[in-house]
Amino acid sequence: xxxxxxxxxxxxxxxxxxxxxxxxxxxxxxxxxxxxxxxxxxxxxxxxxxxxxxxxxxxxxxxxxxxxxxxxxxxxxxxxxxxxxxxxxxxxxxxxxxxxxxxxxxxxxxxxxxxxxxxxxxxxxxxxxxxxxxxxxxxxxxxxxxxxxxxxxxxxxxxxxxxxxxxxxxxxxxxxxxxxxxxxxxxxxxxxxxxxxxxxxxxxxxxxxxxxxxxxxxxxxxxxxxxxxxxxxxxxxxxxxxxxxxxxxxxxxxxxxxxxxxxxxxxxxxxxxxxxxxxxxxxxxxxxxxxxxxxxxxxxxxxxxxxxxxxxxxxxxxxxxxxxxxxxx
Amino acid sequence: xxxxxxxxxxxxxxxxxxxxxxxxxxxxxxxxxxxxxxxxxxxxxxxxxxxxxxxxxxxxxxxxxxxxxxxxxxxxxxxxxxxxxxxxxxxxxxxxxxxxxxxxxxxxxxxxxxxxxxxxxxxxxxxxxxxxxxxxxxxxxxxxxxxxxxxxxxxxxxxxxxxxxxxxxxxxxxxxxxxxxxxxxxxxxxxxxxxxxxxxxxxxxxxxxxxxxxxxxxxxxxxxxxxxxxxxxxxxxxxxxxxxxxxxxxxxxxxxxxxxxxxxxxxxxxxxxxxxxxxxxxxxxxxxxxxxxxxxxxxxxxxxxxxxxxxxxxxxxxxxxxxxxxxxx
Numbered sequence: 001x002x003x004x005x006x007x008x009x010x011x012x013x014x015x016x017x018x019x020x021x022x023x024x025x026x027x028x029x030x031x032x033x034x035x036x037x038x039x040x041x042x043x044x045x046x047x048x049x050x051x052x053x054x055x056x057x058x059x060x061x062x063x064x065x066x067x068x069x070x071x072x073x074x075x076x077x078x079x080x081x082x083x084x085x086x087x088x089x090x091x092x093x094x095x096x097x098x099x100x101x102x103x104x105x106x107x108x109x110x111x112x113x114x115x116x117x118x119x120x121x122x123x124x125x126x127x128x129x130x131x132x133x134x135x136x137x138x139x140x141x142x143x144x145x146x147x148x149x150x151x152x153x154x155x156x157x158x159x160x161x162x163x164x165x166x167x168x169x170x171x172x173x174x175x176x177x178x179x180x181x182x183x184x185x186x187x188x189x190x191x192x193x194x195x196x197x198x199x200x201x202x203x204x205x206x207x208x209x210x211x212x213x214x215x216x217x218x219x220x221x222x223x224x225x226x227x228x229x230x231x232x233x234x235x236x237x238x239x240x241x242x243x244x245x246x247x248x249x250x251x252x253x254x255x256x257x258x259x260x261x262x263x264x265x266x267x268x269x270x271x272x273x274x275x276x277x278x279x280x281x282x283x284x285x286x287x288x289x290x291x292x293x294x295x296x297x298x299x300x301x302x303x304x305x306x307x308x309x310x311x312x313x314x315x316x317x318x319x320x321x322x323x324x325x326x327x328x329x
Numbered sequence: 330x331x332x333x334x335x336x337x338x339x340x341x342x343x344x345x346x347x348x349x350x351x352x353x354x355x356x357x358x359x360x361x362x363x364x365x366x367x368x369x370x371x372x373x374x375x376x377x378x379x380x381x382x383x384x385x386x387x388x389x390x391x392x393x394x395x396x397x398x399x400x401x402x403x404x405x406x407x408x409x410x411x412x413x414x415x416x417x418x419x420x421x422x423x424x425x426x427x428x429x430x431x432x433x434x435x436x437x438x439x440x441x442x443x444x445x446x447x448x449x450x451x452x453x454x455x456x457x458x459x460x461x462x463x464x465x466x467x468x469x470x471x472x473x474x475x476x477x478x479x480x481x482x483x484x485x486x487x488x489x490x491x492x493x494x495x496x497x498x499x500x501x502x503x504x505x506x507x508x509x510x511x512x513x514x515x516x517x518x519x520x521x522x523x524x525x526x527x528x529x530x531x532x533x534x535x536x537x538x539x540x541x542x543x544x545x546x547x548x549x550x551x552x553x554x555x556x557x558x559x560x561x562x563x564x565x566x567x568x569x570x571x572x573x574x575x576x577x578x579x580x581x582x583x584x585x586x587x588x589x590x591x592x593x594x595x596x597x598x599x600x601x602x603x604x605x606x607x608x609x610x611x612x613x614x615x616x617x618x619x620x621x622x623x624x625x626x627x628x629x630x631x632x633x634x635x636x637x638x639x640x641x642x643x644x645x646x647x648x649x650x651x652x653x654x655x656x657x658x
Contacts, residue, residue, distance in 0.1 A: 057524070057530055134571065178532075187572075187575075188575075191575045195386070201386055201575075202574065202575030202576055203507075203573060203574045203575055203576070205575065209572060211558075212568050212571060212572075213559070213564070213568065214564040214565075214567050214568060214590060214594075216564075219567070219590070219593055219594055219597050221567065221568065221571050229540075230542070235542070235543040235545075236543075238543050238548070238550065239541050239542065239543060239550065242463065242541060242550050243516075243538060243541075244532065244573060245531065245532045246516075246517075246520045246530075246531030246532055246534065247531055247532070261543060261548070264548055265543075265548055268548055
């Protein structure tokens with residue numbers, strides 16, 4: 001990985017030129033090793049005369065979503081979607097009031113919610129995500145994305161994205177990269193905002209999905225209460241990257257140990273490779289968590305990053321700005 | 330579908346202009362309704378002032394592979410790959426000589442091969458496609474694609490592709506379309522030649538796949554003897570198109586009733602839509618078959634095409650040339 005850390009003359013020239021022209025492509029990144037590393041990597045793989053050159057077709061970058069492109073505190077945003085949907089659907093299901101795990105959601109008792117086990121959460125996820133057509137699901141997802149607000153900032157969830165990451169996605173695309181999402185979250189929810197918010201079209205979103213079948217009468221895709229295997233997390237990520245993309249990414253960006261295998265896979269091929277880990281260490285502007293958080297737990301990645309040549313990105317140190325300015329509405 | 334058959338003034342102008350410039354994008358297509366239909370459809374969806382305009386991001390075209398982009402006679406080419414692999418692997422499996430279904434392949438008796446049932450074929454497919462890493466499979470696939478020859482023409486299978494279809498793929502891409510393959514055949518075999526032969530990158534290939542898992546020791550993807558469900562044929566095609574693409578194609582091209590649901594799905598949305606069926610009706614230059622062929626069976630598509638406004642493409646009438654000129658080697 002030695003070459004990846006060296007800023008080539010060409011890279012330096014490109015950065016200086018951009019600076020002189022006033023067109024810094026990463027204005028929300030502070031000067032420092034992370035920003036340097038990104039610039040030198042992109043310079044190396046795009047320099048047609050350099051030995052690190054990578055053809056545009058092979059410039060594949062994969063990004064985790066929860067905690068990497070948008071926040072994941074105080075809970076995964078998809079969990080908020082599930083809870084809101086269960087409450088909205090409760091009128092049609094009077095039996096839920098007395099039935100676990102629905103009772104925990106409808107009781108408005110935060111303790112009951114926190115006490116849900118994986119089996120209970122899965123049942124809630126299936127009840128809110130399946131048993132309808134894709135078109136119906138998309139309508140409820142769109143309505144929720146428009147109306148729901150983050151519990152502590154009051155902003156739409158789609159504004160709880162990281163401005164420096166938006167700039168990085170755009171910078172990579174401007175340099176011939178394909179930018180993909182590879183998330184443990186539900187693929188169909190992410191696809192409803194990824195193009196508008198991240199500039200990532202639905203065909204470049206990989207996530208956890210449910211089984212579907214074609215309804216004979218009208219050709220609608222019906223959503224079935226069964227998760228596709230493997231879940232797109234941990235060792236499942238390289239499996240789904242293989243299914244969707246069919247070639248190994250050269251850049252991967254994650255934030256938790258659920259991204260470890262994705263980062264290891266991206267950096268296991270020949271030539272220039274870059275893996276980055278976003279470290280949530282800014283309790284003032286965002287949240288500070290790693291080893292002890294049930295959401296976004298990060299231990300192994302931090303420990304092995306130096307030896308593996310993976311770049312740790314600190315929100316506190318490397319992000320000049322965290323969230324984008326609110327969209328005018 | 331009335332609008333799709335009308336050649337707009339702009340479309341006509343574009344065709345005339347191309348003709349004057351000597352730059353016919355579809356030189357291997359004979360004049361006729363199929364060629365006209367393609368030109369007027371592309372003109373309609375790319376005319377920014379027309380009411381049929383479709384933004385580039387939504388210009389998704391899906392193509393079946395066997396019998397649509399390359400030939401499928403006297404048997405699916407993947408079947409030849411399976412048979413060749415079983416024979417090549419037989420030295421390491423002395424027990425196969427006495428064991429069905431392998432015996433049928435190793436006996437060199439065409440009748441025994443023809444008598445295999447679906448269960449037997451599946452066992453052969455799994456033995457030749459799984460139990461190794463992706464990287465190992467790719468090496469055997471590459472070697473086979475280079476060395477194997479079609480039994481009647483003696484040409485590499487990758488030259489048994491239809492020249493008019495190569496031109497159509499290129500023409501669509503030149504007009505901002507994404508061109509995808511959606512094949513019942515194995516995704517990983519197609520991905521080994523699709524970019525080189527069709528200009529279609531691996532991430533735009535959809536096919537039938539096998540389960541895989543990450544090997545902990547070295548991060549290799551291991552191929553498991555289990556087909557992913559549903560098989561990417563018939564009603565499975567819209568399911569996998571949804572998984573990979575996440576939006577409905579506006580153009581679909583197939584040749585058998587296994588493509589029916591894909592064509593129905595593509596033409597079920599609003600706006601301009603185009604479905605095409607390649608009819609193998611040229612026994613002299615290719616093969617002639619439809620209702621009575623076990624491979625590429627076509628009955629319902631032909632019957633319902635007129636009422637549904639689907640365009641039947643006749644190899645005999647519409648293809649000026651069938652195969653490309655041999656590549657210099």
